[in-house]
Each structure stands twice: as C-alpha cells, then as structure tokens.
Amino acid sequence: MSFWEMITWPFAKLMVWLYNLTGSYGWAIILFALVVNLVLTPFMAKSKKSMMRQTRLQPKISELQRRHEGNPQKLNEEMQKLYREEGVNPMSGCLWSLIPFPILIALYSVIRQPLSRMMFVASEFVNTLQEFFVEKGLYTVASGRASAYSEIELTKILHENWDLVQTGLADKLDPNLLNVDFSFIGLNLGDQPQWNFFMNGNWTWAAIGLFLIPFVSAALSWASMKVSTMINPPAAAGNDQAQAMSKSMNMVMPLMSIWICFIMPAAMGIYWIANSVFGMARDYLLTKKYRKQLDIEEAERAALRSEREKELEEKRLETERLKAEGKTEVNVNTSKKKLQASEKQKQEERRAALERADRAARRERLGVKENEIPASQVGNRRYARGRAYVPDRFTNPESAAEATEAAAQESEGAASIDESVAEELVETAVETAEAVTELEEAAATETEQE
Numbered sequence: 001m002s003f004w005e006m007i008t009w010p011f012a013k014l015m016v017w018l019y020n021l022t023g024s025y026g027w028a029i030i031l032f033a034l035v036v037n038l039v040l041t042p043f044m045a046k047s048k049k050s051m052m053r054q055t056r057l058q059p060k061i062s063e064l065q066r067r068h069e070g071n072p073q074k075l076n077e078e079m080q081k082l083y084r085e086e087g088v089n090p091m092s093g094c095l096w097s098l099i100p101f102p103i104l105i106a107l108y109s110v111i112r113q114p115l116s117r118m119m120f121v122a123s124e125f126v127n128t129l130q131e132f133f134v135e136k137g138l139y140t141v142a143s144g145r146a147s148a149y150s151e152i153e154l155t156k157i158l159h160e161n162w163d164l165v166q167t168g169l170a171d172k173l174d175p176n177l178l179n180v181d182f183s184f185i186g187l188n189l190g191d192q193p194q195w196n197f198f199m200n201g202n203w204t205w206a207a208i209g210l211f212l213i214p215f216v217s218a219a220l221s222w223a224s225m226k227v228s229t230m231i232n233p234p235a236a237a238g239n240d241q242a243q244a245m246s247k248s249m250n251m252v253m254p255l256m257s258i259w260i261c262f263i264m265p266a267a268m269g270i271y272w273i274a275n276s277v278f279g280m281a282r283d284y285l286l287t288k289k290y291r292k293q294l295d296i297e298e299a300e301r302a303a304l305r306s307e308r309e310k311e312l313e314e315k316r317l318e319t320e321r322l323k324a325e326g327k328t329e330v331n332v333n334t335s336k337k338k339l340q341a342s343e344k345q346k347q348e349e350r351r352a353a354l355e356r357a358d359r360a361a362r363r364e365r366l367g368v369k370e371n372e373i374p375a376s377q378v379g380n381r382r383y384a385r386g387r388a389y390v391p392d393r394f395t396n397p398e399s400a401a402e403a404t405e406a407a408a409q410e411s412e413g414a415a416s417i418d419e420s421v422a423e424e425l426v427e428t429a430v431e432t433a434e435a436v437t438e439l440e441e442a443a444a445t446e447t448e449q450e
Helices: 003-022 026-066 072-086 092-096 101-114 114-118 123-135 142-160 162-168 205-231 240-263 267-323 335-364 397-411 420-449
Strands: none
Touching: 003 101, 026 101, 026 267, 072 240, 092 101, 101 142, 101 162, 101 205, 101 267, 101 420, 114 123, 114 142, 114 335, 123 162, 205 240, 205 267, 205 335
16 A cells, blocks of 8 residues: 555545435535545634734734834744743644645546545456456546546446446455445536536536536635635734735635536546535634633633732732832841942932922022933933933833824923023022122131131
C-alpha cells in the first residue's frame, strides 16, 4: 500500500460503509459530509472561538495602531502584550481552518478512482476488467485528459453488466469488488456537468440537474460566508484593507466552486453543497455558544480589573496617609548609601520648596504676576515639546485625543518664549538695588552716630 493509499484508506472505508448502509451513492456522499463536519467540530470550535476573540480585540488593536503609527517595533510589542493578557493566539484561528482542504483532496481521489482508491481492488484486476469490457465492445480506452476518470466509467459499466462480469471473470474476481450505482435523484453523480448541454437538445432532468449543481454549490458557498459575516460583524471600523479582502473572498470562492464543479464529477458538487449546509448550521451554533461564553469572560475580566484597580488605589491612599502622619516604615534592607541619597534628595526638595515659597512671596510683594507654565515648556521655550503636548497621553489614552485638541487650541497664537524669565532678571535686579540701598542707609546712620 502506497503512502497516498494509506491517507485515503479511512475515507474510502467510510464511503464503502455508508454506501452499504444506505444503498445510495448520493446519500453516502451527504452522510460523509456530515461525519466529516462532526469530526472537525472540536477543531473548528477552537478556530471559531479564537477568531471571535480577535474580532472583539479589533477596537483595541486599532487604537494601538493609531497610537504607535510609524513605530512598528513598539506596535508589535504592544500587540503581543495585548494577546498575552487576553489569552489569544492569532495563528490558531488560521491553522484549524485549513484542515478541510486535505480531506477534500482525499475525497476527490476516492471519487475519481472508485475501483483502486475506494474499493482497493488490485491494479491487475482493474486492467483485467478493462480488457474484458474492451473485448465485449462495452468500453473504448480513453487517452489524454479523458483518461482521468476512466475508473468511474469502468464502474458504471460494471454496475450495468454486473451479472456478465460475475460469470465471465468468475475465476479472477477481486474480493473487494463492489457493485456501485452512481444514480441519485435521477442524476448520474459519476458524470461531469456540461455547460453546453442545451446545444445538443438534451433537455432531460439528468442534464439540467447536473448543470444546476455548480450554481447551487456557489450560491450556498456565498450564503455560508454571508451568514458568517452577519453573525460575526467585523469590529474593525478603520481596517479597510481587511474588509476589502473579505469582500473579495466572498466573490472569488463561489466563482471557484462553479469552475471546480464543472471540471469534476457531480459527486464533488453534492459534497460541496452538503458541506456548506452543515457548515452554516455549525457556524450558527458555535457563534451562539461562544458569544455567551465570551460575554461572561469579558465581564469577569472587567470585574477583576476593577477590583485590582480598587486595591491599588486603596494602597496608594493608605501610603499617602502614613506618609502624612510620618508612620511609614523604613526598609531595613536599604543600604547606607541609598539612605544617604534619599535623605539628600529630601533636603533638596525641602530647600527647593522654601525657595519657591520665598520667590512667590517676593513676586507678590513686587506685584509681579506669575505666568502659568505649560507642560510642554523647556527652559524659556514654552512649546519645546509641541503646542499639542499632553503629558499623560499614554497613561490616559481615553481622554488623550480631547486633551490634545484642547492644548492645541489653548496654545494657538500664544508667544513661544516665556517672558517670565526676563521678569525674574528684573526682580533680581530690583532686589539687589534694594539691598544696596539698605546697606548705604545703614552706613550713613553709623556715620552720623559717630
């Protein structure tokens, strides 16, 4: 047994079992699609849940893309962090969705070669059967592309001449040989649909039904994707590229199914139709199930986040209260060098506070009004960091846009240089003059007393 025969073996055995169970090749194909969908449901459920989670994360991803535009490295880091926090694997939704394609290829092999790949009849008997039909004038050996479906043609002739084969090849019969009838609702599922059937004047149901199969398959394929989009609307309002790609796929896939169904036996079209119907039902049920689960998970995460923020706020307030009361504990593990540095910093902060208070008093005494210093000021340049600079734009992204616009409007038309620096120089000169005057008066008083 070859490697490919080992892969197709379970699908072939399932097809044979379903055919023996129903006695109908068409119903065997439909039930085969049902079994495949049931087997794949756990895998597709994993893919569905991951895709729904990613859809719900799209607003946050769009916000990250807006905030880190032009910085792909930072954007990638933030997106990976978001995926970790939400427990989402962006690749899991794609990998599981690829599973049906190998199954489709294996099924095509089973349908195309019913003798060697479905019944596992020995190749020697296939040749013997072909020679027998040629000798009886029932079959003409095909060549080129027509030979691709030669086993289907042999199986049709075998069904029509089953008794003849049983007697004519009694001593050479293969034990795996099966009498397969391709007929289903008046159609021969071993035939290919013909788009130009009407040119031959063949207006029978057998020809018309085969012609309709590719279009029914395309319509259901389009409906399946449409239903999936309706029950899972894209949350990315600004992701035009993804929406355009999704729209293109909704058009290309049905057209591809029409082309594939016209070049393959009608049995593949029946499988495609059944698979679309079962897929729509599965997608609806999984969406309904996981929508409730994700709503509950989001509510639980929001509650935990709120509780964590509440605890942090309580700790912060408690720490501030203890600091105000001077009851904060000193870390005994802190080195002497660190303690000295901390004490030095505290002294500098106290000295700076006293200087600010003294300067404010002098300004008030001299009648100098202190200008409000914007957060963007560096030195005497009021808007060194930008006229729309907002210091907490990353920690408070919700209000960043509004605060940025307000800062831009407030700074519009304002001077870019802080003139208070010049005022401080004037203030220093005045204070120096007053000090000199006081010294001169004191010297004059001492002179008079002498």
